[in-house]
Amino acid sequence: MTYCVGMLLDSGLVFASDSRTNAGVDHIATFRKMTVYEKPGDRLLVLMAAGNLSITQGVINLLDEDPSAEIGETIWNVPSLYAAARLVGSALRKIYEIDGGYLKQHGEEFIASIILGGQIRGEQPRLFNIYAAGNFIEATAETPYFQIGESKYGKPILDRLITRSSTLDEGAKCALLSFDSTIRSNISVGLPIDLLCYERDRLRVDVRRSIDQQDPYFCEIKRQWAEGLRETFARLPDPCWGEKLDPI
Amino acid sequence: MTYCVGMLLDSGLVFASDSRTNAGVDHIATFRKMTVYEKPGDRLLVLMAAGNLSITQGVINLLDEDPSAEIGETIWNVPSLYAAARLVGSALRKIYEIDGGYLKQHGEEFIASIILGGQIRGEQPRLFNIYAAGNFIEATAETPYFQIGESKYGKPILDRLITRSSTLDEGAKCALLSFDSTIRSNISVGLPIDLLCYERDRLRVDVRRSIDQQDPYFCEIKRQWAEGLRETFARLPDPCWGEKLDPI
Numbered sequence: 001m002t003y004c005v006g007m008l009l010d011s012g013l014v015f016a017s018d019s020r021t022n023a024g025v026d027h028i029a030t031f032r033k034m035t036v037y038e039k040p041g042d043r044l045l046v047l048m049a050a051g052n053l054s055i056t057q058g059v060i061n062l063l064d065e066d067p068s069a070e071i072g073e074t075i076w077n078v079p080s081l082y083a084a085a086r087l088v089g090s091a092l093r094k095i096y097e098i099d100g101g102y103l104k105q106h107g108e109e110f111i112a113s114i115i116l117g118g119q120i121r122g123e124q125p126r127l128f129n130i131y132a133a134g135n136f137i138e139a140t141a142e143t144p145y146f147q148i149g150e151s152k153y154g155k156p157i158l159d160r161l162i163t164r165s166s167t168l169d170e171g172a173k174c175a176l177l178s179f180d181s182t183i184r185s186n187i188s189v190g191l192p193i194d195l196l197c198y199e200r201d202r203l204r205v206d207v208r209r210s211i212d213q214q215d216p217y218f219c220e221i222k223r224q225w226a227e228g229l230r231e232t233f234a235r236l237p238d239p240c241w242g243e244k245l246d247p248i
Numbered sequence: 249m250t251y252c253v254g255m256l257l258d259s260g261l262v263f264a265s266d267s268r269t270n271a272g273v274d275h276i277a278t279f280r281k282m283t284v285y286e287k288p289g290d291r292l293l294v295l296m297a298a299g300n301l302s303i304t305q306g307v308i309n310l311l312d313e314d315p316s317a318e319i320g321e322t323i324w325n326v327p328s329l330y331a332a333a334r335l336v337g338s339a340l341r342k343i344y345e346i347d348g349g350y351l352k353q354h355g356e357e358f359i360a361s362i363i364l365g366g367q368i369r370g371e372q373p374r375l376f377n378i379y380a381a382g383n384f385i386e387a388t389a390e391t392p393y394f395q396i397g398e399s400k401y402g403k404p405i406l407d408r409l410i411t412r413s414s415t416l417d418e419g420a421k422c423a424l425l426s427f428d429s430t431i432r433s434n435i436s437v438g439l440p441i442d443l444l445c446y447e448r449d450r451l452r453v454d455v456r457r458s459i460d461q462q463d464p465y466f467c468e469i470k471r472q473w474a475e476g477l478r479e480t481f482a483r484l485p486d487p488c489w490g491e492k493l494d495p496i
Contacts, residue, residue, distance in 0.1 A: 152400030156429040169486045181404040194496045210494040232476025236469045238417045246458040248442045
C-alpha cells in the first residue's frame with residue numbers, strides 16, 4: 001500500500017510519500033514513491049505515484065522520453081504544469097496500451113493514481129491529481145491538498161488543520177502527523193517518509209528529507225501531538241446523561 | 249453509507265451508530281442502524297448493521313423468529329451471546345438463501361456486516377463482529393472495539409485513546425469524536441448518532457441518546473476538541489531542516 005499527500009499553499013508546495021510496497025504479506029519491500037525533476041531556475045516538478053508499481057514505474061521511464069515521438073516534449077521542456085500533467089496522462093495511456101490487455105488476462109485491474117505538482121518559470125505553483133485513465137484534475141483555491149493511496153486515516157487531521165494560508169512549516173508538520181495517524185492504523189504504509197518542501201518562485205528544492213523512525217524531529221512532534229491529544233481528551237467535560245432514555 | 253462502533257470495556261459496553269442511508273446522492277434517507285433487545289434483569293443485546301439495508305432489515309425481522317424452526321431459539325431466549333451471534337449468522341445465511349441469487353442476477357453483491365454485543369445473565373459482557381457469510385469473531389482482551397461501515401476516518405482517534413480500562417464516559421466521548429471526524433470527512437455518514445452505554449452487570453439500558461447537531465454536549469466537546477487540536481498543533485516546534493538535501 002502507499003500513502004502520499006501533496007499540498008498547494010500560498011507559500012508553496014509540500015509533498016510527502018511513504019516507502020512501503022507490498023504484494024502480499026510475505027512480499028514487502030521499500031520503494032520510493034516520489035520522483036523529483038529539478039532544473040534550478042527553470043522548473044521543479046515532483047511526481048508521487050500509487051497503484052500497481054509496474055505501471056507507475058513504466059510511466060516514470062516514459063517521462064524522460066517523448067511519448068508522442070513527434071512534438072519533442074518531455075518533462076524537462078514542457079512549457080507548463082498543465083502540459084506536464086498531459087504528458088503523464090499520455091504515458092499512462094501508453095502503458096495501458098502495452099500492458100492493459102495482459103493485466104486483464106490475469107485478472108489484474110489497471111490501478112494507478114498520480115500526484116504531480118511544482119512550478120515552471122513564468123507560471124504559478126500548481127498541483128494535479130492524475131487518474132489511471134490519463135485524465136486529471138487541478139487543485140483550485142478551495143483545495144489545499146490531494147491524497148492518493150491509503151488516504152482515509154490521515155484525512156481528518158488535514159481537514160482540520162490545513163488551509164491555503166498555512167505556512168510551509170505548518171504544512172510539513174501536518175503532513176508528518178497525517179502519516180503518523182496512517183502508519184498507526186495501517187501496517188502496510190511504512191517509513192521512511194520522503195518529504196519535500198518547495199517555497200514558491202524559488203525554482204529549486206530547498207528541503208528534501210528522508211524521515212525514518214529515528215528522526216529526532218518526527219519523534220518529538222509525534223510525542224508532543226500524542227500527549228496534547230490525550231491532555232485535550234482528558235479535559236473534555238464528562239457527559240451528564242440524566243435519566244431520560246431516547247427512543248432508538 | 250454507515251458508520252458504527254462498538255466498544256468492550258472493563259466497565260461495560262458502548263455502542264454508537266449513524267443514521268444515514270444512501271442509494272445514490274439523490275436517494276438519501278434516515279434509517280436507524282441500531283436495534284436493542286432488552287429484557288431487564290435477564291439480557292441486554294444491541295445489534296448494529298452496515299451494508300445492504302434490505303439484507304440487514306431481513307436479518308432483524310428473522311431474529312424474532314426461530315430460524316431453525318426446530319430448536320425454538322430466538323434472540324430473546326438464547327442462553328449466551330455466542331448463541332445469539334450464531335442466530336444472527338443463521339439469519340444472514342437464510343437471507344442469502346432467499347435473496348443471494350437474485351441480487352447476483354442484478355450484479356449486486358451480498359454486503360452485510362454486523363456488530364452484536366451485550367450481556368446475558370450468567371455471562372460476562374461480550375462483543376461480536378459478524379460477517380456476510382454468517383461467520384463471526386469475538387473481541388478479546390486486546391481488542392477494545394469493532395467498527396463497521398465507513399470506519400477509516402474515525403479509527404486513528406480510537407487507536408490513540410481507547411483501551412479496555414477506559415471508563416464508559418471516556419468510551420462515549422471518544423465514540424462521539426470518532427463520529428465527528430468521520431462526518432467531517434465523508435458526507436454520506438450522517439446525524440443523528442444513536443448512542444447506548446451499558447454498565448456491566450446492570451442487565452438493562454441506562455443511557456440511550458439520539459444525538460443531533462443541536463445536542464449541547466456534542467457541540468461542546470466538538471468545539472473543545474477542535475480548539476485543543478489547533479492549540480496543540482500551534483505549540484509543536486517548527487522544523488529546522490538545515491541545508492542538507494537527502495537523496496530521494
